[in-house]
Amino acid sequence: MSEYEFLMSKTASIFAPSVERLDIALLVLPGASILEVASVLDPMRNANRHLGREGFRWRVVSPSGAPVPLTCGLELPSSGRLNSARDSEALIVIAGYRHADATTPSLLADLARIAGRFRAIGGVDTGAWVLARAGLLDGHRATVHWEDLEDFALAHPGVDVVPDRFVISRHRFTAAGAAPAADLMLHLIGLRCGPAIAAQVAGSFLYEAAVDGARPQRPGMLPAARDARLSNALRMMSAHLEAPLPLATISRAQGLSLRRMEQLFRAGLGQGPGAAYLDLRLQAARRLVLDTSHALQEIALRCGFSDQSSFSRAFRRRFGQPPVALRRGMAIRARVQSG
Numbered sequence: 621m622s623e624y625e626f627l628m629s630k631t632a633s634i635f636a637p638s639v640e641r642l643d644i645a646l647l648v649l650p651g652a653s654i655l656e657v658a659s660v661l662d663p664m665r666n667a668n669r670h671l672g673r674e675g676f677r678w679r680v681v682s683p684s685g686a687p688v689p690l691t692c693g694l695e696l697p698s699s700g701r702l703n704s705a706r707d708s709e710a711l712i713v714i715a716g717y718r719h720a721d722a723t724t725p726s727l728l729a730d731l732a733r734i735a736g737r738f739r740a741i742g743g744v745d746t747g748a749w750v751l752a753r754a755g756l757l758d759g760h761r762a763t764v765h766w767e768d769l770e771d772f773a774l775a776h777p778g779v780d781v782v783p784d785r786f787v788i789s790r791h792r793f794t795a796a797g798a799a800p801a802a803d804l805m806l807h808l809i810g811l812r813c814g815p816a817i818a819a820q821v822a823g824s825f826l827y828e829a830a831v832d833g834a835r836p837q838r839p840g841m842l843p844a845a846r847d848a849r850l851s852n853a854l855r856m857m858s859a860h861l862e863a864p865l866p867l868a869t870i871s872r873a874q875g876l877s878l879r880r881m882e883q884l885f886r887a888g889l890g891q892g893p894g895a896a897y898l899d900l901r902l903q904a905a906r907r908l909v910l911d912t913s914h915a916l917q918e919i920a921l922r923c924g925f926s927d928q929s930s931f932s933r934a935f936r937r938r939f940g941q942p943p944v945a946l947r948r949g950m951a952i953r954a955r956v957q958s959g
Contacts, residue, residue, distance in 0.1 A: 645705030649715040663805040713747035742793040760789040849874040
């Protein structure tokens, strides 16, 4: 192979028609979701079945080279450390809860060192955080799960953060979660192997793919609701947690009177719109208490509470304990598990 051909093989997009086999390595971090791993692997396996040939080959690697504990309690076999993936053409980092614990300085250094060997590098869910911390998303568009969008954008100003399901930015790609990862893989299969193969793969899983990665991550809170106005009202609430909207504003946006909106919420959720809005804010606060190190005062403000004391009272009524106790208990459990 000439030097030109070698360089072209490294710079040509993996998202282009090709009959060549694509070798992909998955770096799976402890705490990843089995559904996210399957959303990446199974579309490739099924594509090979429909192609009648090996269009895709994959291997799983882990930070330590040992089997990876997933959130469901199962362990995913690994073929070695990250360095064993150096001959693959693409690398996908899959991470989930508490990714920061597994993202050691040595792992970040290894990622930065080995990145140039791959034609493309991607991240699923909090895999984008890992890539960004390694400096591999600077100057690129990227996405993360909707719960992390604000924090991710603040932490990584060099990344153009968008709220899409999946994003392809030159030789980088990111997916916001399990279903967007499946969308991304079907998109890859369709571009490399043709839309008919992608349709057959989607049909095998009874799955309707979102071919447009820019489609919102959350089209509606209740997609099966009989009245779409209920789903749309919940979506408005979810988009305005820090500065809650007056219920009258939400009802007018749906063409409803306050009384009619009350009826819709009670029929669909068994609670009124005010209680439902408060629950959305408290559920968001609980996630921030458990999954971030933000100060409780900051969490209170970000979830629409004017002060920490009112936040703590509402939190205790909803979850049976104040946020400080929940966070303290989580820290104790983490120390016990690590010890």
